[in-house]
Amino acid sequence: MSLSPSALLSVRDLKKTFGSEVVLDGISFEVPVHTATVFIGASGSGKSTLLRALNLLEQVDDGVIELDGEEITAVDIDPDQVRRKLGMVFQAFNLFPHMSVLENITLSPIKVHGLTRDEANERALSLLERFGLREKADQYPDRLSGGQQQRVAIIRALARNPRLLLLDEITSALDPVLVNEVLLTVRELKEEGMTMVIATHEMGFAKQVADQLCYLHGGKIVESGRASDVIDRPKEPETQEFLARVHSAGRL
Amino acid sequence: MTSPISDSENWQPSELERRRRAERQRKTQKNVLIAGISSVLVLGTFSIILVNSPGWISLRDTFFKWAYGVEVLPKVILGFTTNITLTLIAGSSVALLGLLLALVRTSRSPALTPFRFLATIYVDVFRGIPMILVILLIGFGIPALQIPGVTNEVLILGTIAVIITYTAYVAEVLRSGILTVHPSQRAAARSLGLSHFQTLRHVVLPQAIKRVTPPLLNDLVALIKDTGLISILGVTDAVRAAQIQTAKSFNYTPYVMAALLFLAVTIPLTRYTDRILRRSMERQNAQGLT
Ligand SMILES: Nc1ncnc2c1ncn2[C@@H]1O[C@H](COP(=O)(O)OP(=O)(O)OP(=O)(O)O)[C@@H](O)[C@H]1O
Ligand SMILES: [Mg+2]
Numbered sequence: 001m002s003l004s005p006s007a008l009l010s011v012r013d014l015k016k017t018f019g020s021e022v023v024l025d026g027i028s029f030e031v032p033v034h035t036a037t038v039f040i041g042a043s044g045s046g047k048s049t050l051l052r053a054l055n056l057l058e059q060v061d062d063g064v065i066e067l068d069g070e071e072i073t074a075v076d077i078d079p080d081q082v083r084r085k086l087g088m089v090f091q092a093f094n095l096f097p098h099m100s101v102l103e104n105i106t107l108s109p110i111k112v113h114g115l116t117r118d119e120a121n122e123r124a125l126s127l128l129e130r131f132g133l134r135e136k137a138d139q140y141p142d143r144l145s146g147g148q149q150q151r152v153a154i155i156r157a158l159a160r161n162p163r164l165l166l167l168d169e170i171t172s173a174l175d176p177v178l179v180n181e182v183l184l185t186v187r188e189l190k191e192e193g194m195t196m197v198i199a200t201h202e203m204g205f206a207k208q209v210a211d212q213l214c215y216l217h218g219g220k221i222v223e224s225g226r227a228s229d230v231i232d233r234p235k236e237p238e239t240q241e242f243l244a245r246v247h248s249a250g251r252l
Numbered sequence: 253m254t255s256p257i258s259d260s261e262n263w264q265p266s267e268l269e270r271r272r273r274a275e276r277q278r279k280t281q282k283n284v285l286i287a288g289i290s291s292v293l294v295l296g297t298f299s300i301i302l303v304n305s306p307g308w309i310s311l312r313d314t315f316f317k318w319a320y321g322v323e324v325l326p327k328v329i330l331g332f333t334t335n336i337t338l339t340l341i342a343g344s345s346v347a348l349l350g351l352l353l354a355l356v357r358t359s360r361s362p363a364l365t366p367f368r369f370l371a372t373i374y375v376d377v378f379r380g381i382p383m384i385l386v387i388l389l390i391g392f393g394i395p396a397l398q399i400p401g402v403t404n405e406v407l408i409l410g411t412i413a414v415i416i417t418y419t420a421y422v423a424e425v426l427r428s429g430i431l432t433v434h435p436s437q438r439a440a441a442r443s444l445g446l447s448h449f450q451t452l453r454h455v456v457l458p459q460a461i462k463r464v465t466p467p468l469l470n471d472l473v474a475l476i477k478d479t480g481l482i483s484i485l486g487v488t489d490a491v492r493a494a495q496i497q498t499a500k501s502f503n504y505t506p507y508v509m510a511a512l513l514f515l516a517v518t519i520p521l522t523r524y525t526d527r528i529l530r531r532s533m534e535r536q537n538a539q540g541l542t
Contacts, residue, residue, distance in 0.1 A: 080445055094436045096437065108446060
């Protein structure tokens with residue numbers, strides 16, 4: 001199997017187990033540059049595990065991940081070098097509580113990417129400005145609302161100019177109004193051509209941003225394709241059942 | 253997007269809120285008054301009982317003879333500078349070595365396995381031996397070996413003994429602090445491309461050290477006091493200086509003077525660190541009544 005020339009990320013036959021539990025059981029997909037791939041699936045279906053594996057925070061048990069044509073699952077790979085190209089936003093924000101918003105954002109550009117403090121600050125402040133958080137630059141994360149914290153987490157990932165952005169259920173800790181705020185942010189990024197892999201429970205959002213939608217069930221991608229096709233005309237019985245349940249829960 | 257409330261400057265508290273504030277103020281005043289009256293009553297009663305008890309005069313003359321105290325104070329202070337110097341030298345060495353030891357014990361690098369093993373033994377041993385034994389063993393034992401090139405200076409040997417013991421305590425405190433920083437913080441830092449060492453330096457250690465500052469301060473205060481133990485080696489510190497005076501006069505006021513000197517350092521230190529800690533908490537944490 002050879003990867004198509006425009007694929008930024010290519011995953012083949014990925015397996016991950018925790019003890020006797022098989023969480024990922026042969027996952028394969030490709031993410032072309034400037035596109036968004038969205039994963040949906042029940043809680044515990046392995047979405048977070050997959051994203052953590054892509055970021056090398058989880059050691060996979062089998063399969064290959066290629067980023068920019070380089071096999072990052074190789075044994076002798078330097079994870080720090082790989083992560084320079086990736087941005088990750090966590091479900092629970094994971095901001096550093098002992099640093100101000102600005103320090104959270106500039107830590108990696110200064111320490112990892114070698115920017116001067118002035119350059120890093122300038123870039124961080126312009127991003128904060130853009131997301132309406134300019135006046136929060138010197139606050140500590142605990143003093144921000146959930147939506148603001150999540151946007152800071154997104155900015156922190158963006159400030160490093162990642163080639164690929166990994167977003168893990170970035171709205172699940174937020175109320176509906178804040179969800180919209182954050183989702184608008186992601187849609188803007190998508191329009192600017194950011195390549196993304198997203199895990200979410202928000203079907204409406206999935207439909208809006210996904211170029212490719214994958215339904216994860218039993219450790220496998222049961223169905224994938226255009227978002228409108230998978231959500232409105234699911235072919236597989238598992239997908240139909242999952243979407244029916246989501247529907248009855250009022251999340252569609 | 254957030255927009256500041258436009259007329260926040262001209263906002264006036266409502267009638268209800270103003271009444272509540274007045275009420276709170278009255279309550280505070282009343283509490284202060286009660287605390288004052290109760291303190292005067294209790295302390296006053298104690299002092300009256302103490303001063304009127306039969307042994308009071310001789311107690312005062314043996315322990316609190318102020319004129320004599322002031323007379324010997326310069327000598328005790330001179331001795332006390334040894335305690336302070338020792339605290340500064342031992343304190344900074346202990347901080348450095350303790351941190352090193354804690355990092356070795358919490359690292360997962362296979363190359364460090366023998367060091368991890370040795371560090372564990374070191375901590376187990378020196379945390380479990382009374383410090384006075386370590387001081388005696390090193391202060392008197394090393395000179396007895398008569399190794400050429402090794403110092404016989406008891407002050408240096410005593411300092412080394414203090415450093416050895418306290419490094420074991422502090423390493424354990426720091427290690428427990430490092431272990432309490434949640435793994436998600438490491439995950440976030442590594443995702444940002446920070447190396448293992450950078451993650452420790454910028455994310456894990458600042459949080460760990462903040463959390464263990466109270467126990468570390470506790471160790472610092474204990475260290476200041478325990479520098480007095482090297483007087484058994486014959487070093488003229490505050491304790492020894494006071495002892496020399498007492499031996500001459502059979503009056504215990506010099507000891508009380510030495511005690512006051514120790515308090516003069518440890519109490520402000522405790523208050524100061526408390527304040528620093530509280531301020532950094534206030535800056536970082538969400539506000540609220542919790
Ligand atoms: N470190 C771990 N050790 C053991 N089991 C784990 C670990 N991490 C995840 N799992 C298990 O792997 C499975 C998938 O978890 P994962 O967090 O990837 O699910 P998810 O799809 O992100 O769910 P959610 O939508 O609730 O966030 C779960 O059954 C979970 O219990
Ligand atoms: Mg998850």
